[in-house]
Structure formats: C-alpha cells, structure tokens
Amino acid sequence: MTTTVAVAARGLRRQFPLEGGGIVTALDGVDLQINAGEIVAIVGRSGAGKSTLLNLIGAIDRGYEGELAVFGQELRRLNERQLARFRNRQIGFVFQSFNLLPGLTVGDNVMLPASFGAEMPDTMVRTRAHHLLDEVGLGDRFNQPPMQLSGGERQRVAIARALLLEPPLLVCDEPTGSLDTATADQILQLFQDIRQKRGTTLVLVTHDPAVAKSADRLVRLERGRIVGTTLEAP
Amino acid sequence: MKLRRLLQLTFQNLRSSRVRTLLAMVGIIVGTALLMFFLGLGQGLRERVLNRIFPVNQLELEPRAVQLFGTQQVVGQAPLDDSRVKQLAAIPGVVRAFGKHKSAFPARLWGGRELLGYNLFTEAFFDGMPVEILRAELESFEKPNGKPASAQKPLRCDVDLDCPAGAMCQDAMCQHVVWSQHWRDTTVLALPCNKNDECQSGTCADGHCQLPNAQPLVRCMLEKAAGNGRDLEFDAERGLTAKPCDAAGGFCKTEQPCPERMYCAADHPDSTLGYCEEPLPAVINPLLLEVFNSDMARSLGAVPVGSLAVLYGVRFHVAFGDSFFTQDAARPMQQYKQAQVVGFSRKAPELGVALPLPVVAHWNHRLRGNDSQGPYDAVLLETADNEAVPQVITAAESLGFSLSRKSQAARTAGAVIFFTALGLVLLALVVLAVAGVQIAQTFAMLVHERRKEIAVLRALGATGSDVAVLVLGEAAMLGLLGGICGVGLAWLGAMGVDAAAHQWLANVPLLPEGFFVFPSWSAPLAIGVSLVCCVLGAAIPAGRASRLDPARVLAEA
Numbered sequence: 001m002t003t004t005v006a007v008a009a010r011g012l013r014r015q016f017p018l019e020g021g022g023i024v025t026a027l028d029g030v031d032l033q034i035n036a037g038e039i040v041a042i043v044g045r046s047g048a049g050k051s052t053l054l055n056l057i058g059a060i061d062r063g064y065e066g067e068l069a070v071f072g073q074e075l076r077r078l079n080e081r082q083l084a085r086f087r088n089r090q091i092g093f094v095f096q097s098f099n100l101l102p103g104l105t106v107g108d109n110v111m112l113p114a115s116f117g118a119e120m121p122d123t124m125v126r127t128r129a130h131h132l133l134d135e136v137g138l139g140d141r142f143n144q145p146p147m148q149l150s151g152g153e154r155q156r157v158a159i160a161r162a163l164l165l166e167p168p169l170l171v172c173d174e175p176t177g178s179l180d181t182a183t184a185d186q187i188l189q190l191f192q193d194i195r196q197k198r199g200t201t202l203v204l205v206t207h208d209p210a211v212a213k214s215a216d217r218l219v220r221l222e223r224g225r226i227v228g229t230t231l232e233a234p
Numbered sequence: 235m236k237l238r239r240l241l242q243l244t245f246q247n248l249r250s251s252r253v254r255t256l257l258a259m260v261g262i263i264v265g266t267a268l269l270m271f272f273l274g275l276g277q278g279l280r281e282r283v284l285n286r287i288f289p290v291n292q293l294e295l296e297p298r299a300v301q302l303f304g305t306q307q308v309v310g311q312a313p314l315d316d317s318r319v320k321q322l323a324a325i326p327g328v329v330r331a332f333g334k335h336k337s338a339f340p341a342r343l344w345g346g347r348e349l350l351g352y353n354l355f356t357e358a359f360f361d362g363m364p365v366e367i368l369r370a371e372l373e374s375f376e377k378p379n380g381k382p383a384s385a386q387k388p389l390r391c392d393v394d395l396d397c398p399a400g401a402m403c404q405d406a407m408c409q410h411v412v413w414s415q416h417w418r419d420t421t422v423l424a425l426p427c428n429k430n431d432e433c434q435s436g437t438c439a440d441g442h443c444q445l446p447n448a449q450p451l452v453r454c455m456l457e458k459a460a461g462n463g464r465d466l467e468f469d470a471e472r473g474l475t476a477k478p479c480d481a482a483g484g485f486c487k488t489e490q491p492c493p494e495r496m497y498c499a500a501d502h503p504d505s506t507l508g509y510c511e512e513p514l515p516a517v518i519n520p521l522l523l524e525v526f527n528s529d530m531a532r533s534l535g536a537v538p539v540g541s542l543a544v545l546y547g548v549r550f551h552v553a554f555g556d557s558f559f560t561q562d563a564a565r566p567m568q569q570y571k572q573a574q575v576v577g578f579s580r581k582a583p584e585l586g587v588a589l590p591l592p593v594v595a596h597w598n599h600r601l602r603g604n605d606s607q608g609p610y611d612a613v614l615l616e617t618a619d620n621e622a623v624p625q626v627i628t629a630a631e632s633l634g635f636s637l638s639r640k641s642q643a644a645r646t647a648g649a650v651i652f653f654t655a656l657g658l659v660l661l662a663l664v665v666l667a668v669a670g671v672q673i674a675q676t677f678a679m680l681v682h683e684r685r686k687e688i689a690v691l692r693a694l695g696a697t698g699s700d701v702a703v704l705v706l707g708e709a710a711m712l713g714l715l716g717g718i719c720g721v722g723l724a725w726l727g728a729m730g731v732d733a734a735a736h737q738w739l740a741n742v743p744l745l746p747e748g749f750f751v752f753p754s755w756s757a758p759l760a761i762g763v764s765l766v767c768c769v770l771g772a773a774i775p776a777g778r779a780s781r782l783d784p785a786r787v788l789a790e791a
Contacts, residue, residue, distance in 0.1 A: 051789055060693050061785035081697050088695025095788070099690040103246030115239035116695035122238075163696075173788075 004036035004071075006169055006201040007057050011066035014052050014224075026052040028224040029066070034155030034217075036071075036168065039195055039202040041215035048221040050205040051173060057203055058171040059087045071168060088116050092200075096174035098154040100146040100161075106133065107142035110161045125164070132160040136190060152183030159190060163198075170194070172204045176211055188214045238576040244707045251680055258676040259716040261645060261669030262764050266720025268662035270760040271727050273751035276655025282746035284651060288644030289580055290572035291623065293615045294334075295322065295635040314610045318633075322613055325629040327622030333610030335362035335594045339601035340557030343573070343587070345550025348395060350536050357558050359586035362594025365419050367614075368517055374576030375520075375542065386628035408597060413546050417515045417575040417590070420507075424451050424499055424509035425596045426569050432600050434592055441501055442509060452510040454498035502566050503553075513549055513574035520578045525585075528742065548575045554597050563601050612638055664766045673771030677709060681779045688779055689787035698780035705776035706769055713768030717761030723762070725752070740746070 012030040015023045027050045034057075035041050042050045056068055056137040062075050062083065069075070071090060078086055092113075100109045110129040114120055120128075133139045138149075138158035146154055157176065162170055172191075176184035188211060194200050204211055212218050220228040248255050280290065297314055314333065323331035337360035344355040390409040391397050392682040397408035425443040427433050433443035442451060492498050492510030500508040520542055527538040539545065552571050555563030562568065573587070582588035595609060613635070617626050627637065637645065681688070688701055696704075739745055 039476075042427040044486065050784075055785040055788070058693065060788070061783075081699075084692070084695050084700075087693065093690075093693045094691070101243075101246065101687060101690075103250045104242070108242065112239075112691075113694045115243075115698070116691075116700055 005033055005069075005113040006036045006038065006071060007032065007034040007203070008069045009033070009056075009067065010157045012053075012056065012063040012068055014049075014056060014061070015065075024119045025055070026224055027064070030221075030224070030226055032219065032226060032229075034201060034203060036201050037195060037199045038217060039204065040217045040219060041204045041206055042207060042219045042221060043211040043212050044221035049224040052219055052224075053221065054171050054173055054203065054205045057169075058091050058093060059083055073093055080145065085117050088113060089165055090165040090167050090169060092165075094155070094158050094162050094170060094172040094175045098146075098151075098158045098178075100154055100157060102145065102147055103220065104146075105143050106138065106146055106149070106157050108147060109157055110164055112161060113164045120165075128164060129160070133157070133164055136160050150183075151179050152186060155179060156190065159194075163194065163200075166198065167200070169201045169203070172202060174206055174208075174210070175204060176206070176208050181210070184208065185211060187191075240704060240707050243704055244699060244711050247680075247684070247704075247708050248711060251683075253281040254575070254676055254680070255712060258669075259712055259719070260657050261672045262453055262666070262713060262716030262768060263720045263723060265662055265666035265669045265767070266717045266760050267723035267727065267761070268665055269659060269763060270721050270724030270752070270756060271750075272655055272658035273756045273760070274724065274728055274752040276651060276659070277753055277756070278746070278748065278750040279651045279655070280648065281751045282748065284644070284647055286580070286746065287584065288640065288647065290620045290644070290648060291617045292581065293617070293623065293626065293630070294638040295615060295630050296611065296638045298634050298636040307613055314613070316609070319610065319613055321633055322630060322635070325626050325633075326617075327613050327617050327619075328628050329618050330367070330616040332364050332367045332614055333435040333591075334364075334612050334614055335591055335609070336360070336611055337362070337586075337594050337600060338611075339555065340560045340562060341552060341554050341597070342556055342558055343550050343552045346548070347633050349539065349544065350546055354534070355558070358552060359583060360594050361583045361586060361588045362591035363517070363581065363588045364591050365417055368417060368577070368579050368581060368588065369414060371579045371581065372417055372517065375578045375672060376412065376414050378547075394547065399541075399544035402547060410548065413576040416512075417517065419590065419592075420448075421515055421590065422449055422496065422510070422512050423514070423593065424511045425593070426501060426567075427600065432596070434595055434599070452492065452496075454492050454508055454510050456498055456500055456506045497572055498618045499569065499571050501569070503556075503568050503570055504565055510517070511571075513572040514552065514589055514593060515576040516573040517577050517579050517582045518545070518575060519580060519584050519586075519588075521580075521584050528745075545575045546577075548587055549573065550575075555601055567601065587706075658722045663763070666763060670767040670771035672713065673709060674774060675770050676780070677705060677772040677775035680708075681705060681775045681782075684779075685782060685787045685790075688782050689784035692782070692784035693788065701782070702776040702780035705779050707769040708774070709772030710765055713765035714761065716768065717764030720764060721757045721760050728752075 009030055009032040012027055012032070013025070014027040015025045021116055024124075028049075030049075030053065032053075042053060044050050046147065050063070056064055058069065059070065059075050059078075062078075064076070066075065070086075073086065073090075075086070076079075100202065101112070104112070107126070107129050110132060111125050114125040130139065130142060133142060135149075136159060138156055138160070141149065141153070141157075146157060159170075159175075161215060168192075175191075176187055179187065191202055191204075192214065195202060202215075202216060206212055218228075218230045219226055235319045284290070316333070319331050322328065337358075339359070340360040342356065343358040344353045346352070346354045389397060389401075390406060391408045392404035392406070394401075394403045397403050400411065401408040402411050425433070426441055427438035427443050428441070430438045432438060433445075436443050436445040436448070438444070444451075496510040496512055498508045499511050500506065523539055523542060523545070526536075530536075531538045549572055552573050553568060554571065555568035556570075562567075573589070579588065615626060615630070617623050630636075691701060691704075692698075697714065728748070731750040732750065735745065735749060
C-alpha cells in the first residue's frame, strides 16, 4: 500500500527582518515529512519556531527558503489567489482562541469558509454545516450567537468550521490551550474521531503534554531546528 | 466572495461598531443633505423664480446698436421685417420667432373701478404682438387641463357685473366667454389717420384707416365731449361718460348707437363724433397681478385680487397720445379708447400691456413718425430647450442682433443664480470630502481593530481582494445609508424653508409656491456622490487590509 505524503519539507528556512535592523532566523533547515492521516504534534519552547512552521504548513506564510510541498503542491509556486484557494480547499485551521466571528450565528460561522470561492450550493453548505454541528454535539445551537457558548463548545464550532469543505489537512495551534482538562480531553477525542472517520491529517502545535501524547508522532523544535522526532508520542 | 455573505458580513461589521459608524455617517449625512439642498435650491430659483419672470427659453433680440454720440443707435442695418424674422426662425434650436413692436408714444390708462371700487391711473407701456403667437398661450391660461376655468352653470343677469368672473351677460343669461377668441386680427377698430401712409394697410378716408376686407366702420356720436380724460368714467351700464355732467353731479348718458359689445370711440378728446368699435383686446402678464397683490395693493388700500380669472373681461381706458410724464401729443392727434382684458401671457410685458401688433405699430407711426427700422423693433425667439440658448444667441449675434436689456438681465440673473448655486454645491462637496477624510480615519481604525478577524478570514480562504471588497462594501453601505438619510434631511429642510418663507415672507412679491425643485436625477446623484466619497475614503484602509499579513497578525494574537 502506498503512503500519501501530506507535508514534505526539506531544508525549510524562515527568516524575519528585525525592526531595528538585522535578521532573526525562526526556522533553520527543517526537514520534515508528514504522511496523510497522521496526527503530528509539534512541541518546543516559546520562540522555537512552532507557530512559524505551522503557518508555513498552513499556507498563510510563504516567505520561506528551501522546499515545502503540501499534498504535492509546492506552495511557493502559487500566486496569492491560488494560495487562498488552496487554503480554502485543502487546509482547515483551529486556533487556540477559537476566532469565531461574534456577529454571526454558530451556523454562519461554520458556513464561513464556503463564502470564499467554493462553488457549492447554499443549501448543500447549510446541510453540511448542520451535519457537522450534529457531529460535534452542537446541532441545536445553529442559530445561537457564539458568545453564548462555553469555551469547549466554541472550539467544537471552530473544528466544525475547519471541516466544512472537508480539507485533508487540519492545522491546530494550541487547540486546547484555553480549555480545562476535561474539555481538552473531549476535543482530543474529537480529533481522533475525525482522523478515524475522514482520514484527515492533523498537525498540532501544543505545550500540553496530553495533546502531545494523543499524537502519532511528536516533532520537537529548538531554535528553529528539529531536535527530535518520535514515531509514537510518549 | 458571495454577495449574500458579503452583505451579511458587512451588516455584522456595521452593527458591531455601531457608535463609530454613526459618528462617521454624520459628516456624510450633512454633506449629502447640503448637496441635495443646494441642488434643489439652485434649480428651484431658476425654474420657480427666474423662469417666472424671464422664461429661460425665451429670448428677446434687437438689432445690434452702437454707441454714437452718447446714445445707442442702430446704423447700417436692413429694416427689421418678416424676412429678418424668418432668418432668425431658421436658426437651429429655434422653435418660434416673431416680431414685436414696443410702444414709443405717450399713453396712459385708467380703470379698475368695477373690480376695486375706484379707478387706478397709470402711464401705459405696450408691446404689440402678433395674434397667432399668443393665442395658444391664452388658451392654456384660460383652459387649464383643457377645461374652461370659468365654465359656470347659466345664471340670470341684467348686466355683466351680475355674472361670475369671466362670464358675460348675453340674452339675460350669464354666458361663458372664450376670451382667447377675442384676441384676433379681425377686431373692429377705428384707427385715426390724417394721410394714407399712416395706415399700415388700406387707405385713410374720413380720418380713419379703411382696411381692405374689414367690416365698414359705423359712425356714432357722443352726447357730450368726453372732456379731460382724467374725468372720464366707464360704467358697465352707462358706457363712457364724463363727470360731472350737471350741477347735481349725475352722469351724462351717452348715445349708444353702436351694436352690442361695441362702444363709440370719439375721433379725439374734443370731438363728439366717433366710430363704433370693439374694445382693444389686451393681454397682461400674470406677474403684474402678483406685483399688485404684494405691496401695491396694500399701499393703495386696495383688496388683493384673488385670481387671474376675475380679470377676464375687465375694461379700462387708454388715452393714446396723452401722458402723465411727457409732452402730450396735440389733442387732435390723441384718441381715447376702451380696452378689455382677454387673457394672460408670460410673453406680455411685465409692467405693461400686450396689444395686437397693428395697433401699437399704428400709434407709433402716427405719434412718432416713420419708423426707420421696419415693421418690428424686436424679435422674440423661443428655443426648443434651455440647452439650445447659447448657440442660438451666438447665431443671432452673427446675424446682427443682440439681446435686449431684458434678456441680458435674465441671462445675468441666470448666471448669478447658476454660479451661486454652483458655489454652494462646491461647498457641499467640500463638506463631503471632509467627511470622506473622516471615513478614511474611521476605517483605518476599524481595520486596525479587526486585524485578527481579517487574518482569520484570510486563513479560511479569503483573498486580499475579498478583504478589500468587504471593507469597501462596508463603506459603500455607509455611503448609501448616509446618502439616503442626507436626501431625506434635505427634503425636510426644503419643506421647512418653504413653510417658513410662506409664514414670514407672505407679502414679498413673486414669492413662489416653493423655492426648491428636486430634479429626478438629484437624489440618485447625491446618494451616488455620498457613496463615492465613502468608498474613496475607505480605499486606503481597504488596501492596507488586503495586504495584511495573516501569519504575523495571528502570531501577535
């Protein structure tokens, strides 16, 4: 059986100019391969380059050197519009602070990714949003404003939003960072279910040992370099 | 980005920053309201004030005069006759052209007793106008919406005064009269003359012009010489009388040997002999009534005249050759006649009376001698629309004509109104531009506050242009709402000004029904300008939003 490569990075390097002059290197020659269907946790201290790596994999930053392909697509070759379309179709984002739009209802938040370029009929988008909310246990909250939900519920709405267009890759930045332990466990279970049902690849940046433990593989970053990977998380 | 979603996000954003949005809209609302207000005011002043006094598409032209020894002289030009009028009529954009003759002789008139209770006396000025030009206009005044204004149920009567305004007593019944039909070439008139060349057509016989194909004039005799015209009275029942006639102060009854609707017009003030003739058909400008009703009536202690309709059929006297101001003509050259109001026209002189052209031409000729400029001394042109006016003036000038003082004044007044309105509109545009700057600041702040939200949208697949469209859409919505509110405010302001004007300026002459005319394009234009100001104001913040680096913003968050 052939294994599909979800993310392939070779010699990946990302530098940022400093305001007062000079350059800081956030990633320095990262080589990484993530297979489709894997759950990979990226860990490391603050400033190690975790979020930078996640942003590059999530195609919201392409100012890198080296090679980076997501599902075989070299990101640097895409123009701005193509990259946005790529993000829209191939990648789902889950943030630590949920980032739901407060003025929209839960359902509208979930349907938001379909607003950008997706050629899907409105009725289908709505049906799918209902279905996803059912799946994360919030089917009855479709018309509620997100501010009325608890933290865990909001994160589940964010996950439903990330899954609307069925992207093969979910990138999650500290997905349980704002949640209590019990709620975090529920979210981790949800990630497992998603991978199980859909074969979705998950890349998680975390400080939480529980999250790291739930991953198939753990990538440890230090000063922009990978200093260790384990096939099975400890 | 899908339109429905764009609108949804736009409304959501506007709602979430309600106070700031409303504050930003204040400038736009005020600017749009001012723009709309001044557009309406400028148009209103042109249409409802200026156009009532000087119809814009109506030009009065005279042969170009040169300054010669301190006076205006027309030299070296062919007489102003029908061929030259036809030349002017052929100018592209001209609908009609006709020659007119202004009176250049002394005359005075008096009358109004039957209406006001006493006679008014004034020096008289006349414009002679062709019948065919005024007929349609007289009919439009007399029959608004195609129906006679004075159509009434028949009433029994003994004299005209028993009948409602505009009707006349015929066969003991009040009959509706189509007054415009009294304005005709065939009016039986006795025009005095001493020799043949005083008569425009026909010959001079028995001291009067005998016109070809005209009804023969009937000789009549007054019982007593009319005497000084200032003592003449017109009474509907008794006809022309002189007072006092006897010691008891009674009226002298005059002979009335003339057919119905005619009277005996003495050959001259000292003669008892005359000819039967119909009253001169007279057309007056409706503005005259407005001027009378405003200040004149009050200062004369008279009651304002309610409507034009009551003036139909009112008779007054005209003394040709007699004047309050200048040297009278020799008494044998003078003649006292009756005239009757048969209609209203904006082409008639504002402070004078329009009479059939041959009458004015005749008296000019009789009292001022040969007129070297031909049968006309001015030409009135009507253009198809206001836009054609400048080209028509240029073409007319190349034919040796220039605008009369009246038309020049109209053009000047029009230009003053135009440039004043333009200045005020520019002021409104400046207010809108300032509001646009305010919008720019507001949106710059909003974009900064929503950086994270924008970054999330970008992460979810929005392109930079999607984000820009979102910000511009929000600005457009603001412009649209602000524009609609501004237009509403302008309308309310206009209504308020009109109401205040009628409350406080009721006695000002020529006060229009309203000072504002909002053309159909003005509201869309004002809203469009408001929209453009907002969109332009938000353009720079929208550009910044579209270039926002989502990775950096999310990292900051």
